[in-house]
Amino acid sequence: MTKKNQTREQASRFDLNSVRREWDVASNAYADAQERGLDYYRLNCFGPAMVDACGNVEGLEVLDLGCGIGYFSRQMAEKGATKVIGVDISPNQLVHARRLEEQERLGIEYIEGDAASVIYNLPEASFDLVTACVSLVDMPDPGRVIRGAHRVLQDRGRFVFTNTHPVTDTKTREWVRDADGNKIGLEIGDYFDESPIVFNWISERYKYPFQTTGNSYTLQSWMRWVINAGFVIEDFIEPNATDEAIAEWPGLDDTRIAPTFLIVVGRRDGRVKPQVD
Numbered sequence: 582m583t584k585k586n587q588t589r590e591q592a593s594r595f596d597l598n599s600v601r602r603e604w605d606v607a608s609n610a611y612a613d614a615q616e617r618g619l620d621y622y623r624l625n626c627f628g629p630a631m632v633d634a635c636g637n638v639e640g641l642e643v644l645d646l647g648c649g650i651g652y653f654s655r656q657m658a659e660k661g662a663t664k665v666i667g668v669d670i671s672p673n674q675l676v677h678a679r680r681l682e683e684q685e686r687l688g689i690e691y692i693e694g695d696a697a698s699v700i701y702n703l704p705e706a707s708f709d710l711v712t713a714c715v716s717l718v719d720m721p722d723p724g725r726v727i728r729g730a731h732r733v734l735q736d737r738g739r740f741v742f743t744n745t746h747p748v749t750d751t752k753t754r755e756w757v758r759d760a761d762g763n764k765i766g767l768e769i770g771d772y773f774d775e776s777p778i779v780f781n782w783i784s785e786r787y788k789y790p791f792q793t794t795g796n797s798y799t800l801q802s803w804m805r806w807v808i809n810a811g812f813v814i815e816d817f818i819e820p821n822a823t824d825e826a827i828a829e830w831p832g833l834d835d836t837r838i839a840p841t842f843l844i845v846v847g848r849r850d851g852r853v854k855p856q857v858d
């Protein structure tokens with residue numbers, strides 16, 4: 582039940598079936614907004630930073646977890662990755678991914694299933710790069726997925742993910758505004774409440790409103806999963822939008838007041854052993 586001061590709903594259900602169902606319902610609106618170029622946080626904030634964080638991907642074999650309609654998988658293939666496999670739990674998201682692959686063949690293979698299971702059925706040490714673009718936050722067991730990413734990476738391979746920022750994407754959050762209504766700060770609360778959260782996707786960008794449920798782990802939990810899995814953290818990025826992007830999409834001013842996304846770059850290093858739980 583939502584506490585009195587909470588501005589966001591707590592989830593009543595968060596498991597593989599509910600996640601699959603929610604993303605199946607969301608899929609047409611999500612794909613439509615992406616294809617019409619309205620996903621402005623991606624286009625002007627975390628998207629370019631996530632691509633940069635992956636560095637030169639020419640000749641690499643890439644596994645993209647929670648690939649959705651394949652936006653990021655396609656970027657990896659377009660930038661020269663020789664093999665890209667996308668994994669997603671939502672059949673409807675993959676209908677769009679495969680339709681886009683039909684329209685323009687990049688040789689991407691899509692696998693339907695829970696990333697936390699699929700990743701343990703793939704051969705060990707078989708990828709150069711594992712990515713998760715705003716998707717770990719939608720998964721019920723991200724710690725298991727992160728350990729799986731370490732397992733399927735070759736030595737010196739990298740794991741790069743972006744998520745909504747756990748410090749600001751909290752159950753209680755309220756913009757502080759000046760007398761003219763401009764945002765000047767963000768109040769957050771319930772940071773340490775790690776129960777799942779409901780995201781309401783209500784915006785003129787989406788042709789119908791939808792809800793998805795995601796996890797709500799602290800920054801400490803995320804970083805411990807990455808470190809305990811055996812990754813050496815090579816970079817940590819809090820992307821924000823440029824003045825030009827904010828002039829075009831004023832809603833992006835959020836990203837300059839408080840961090841909206843984070844990007845973590847971890848490297849598998851054979852000398853560092855994973856911590857056993």
Ligand SMILES: C[S@@+](CC[C@H](N)C(=O)[O-])C[C@H]1O[C@@H](n2cnc3c(N)ncnc32)[C@H](O)[C@@H]1O
Nearest residue numbers: 604647648649669670671695696714716719720
């Ligand atoms: C916000 S979308 C991001 C999609 C894509 N990475 C992108 O950049 O547009 C999150 C995706 O994660 C998928 N997802 C959620 N839980 C999953 C799981 N356990 N295994 C695989 N995919 C999952 C959802 O179906 C959805 O397509």
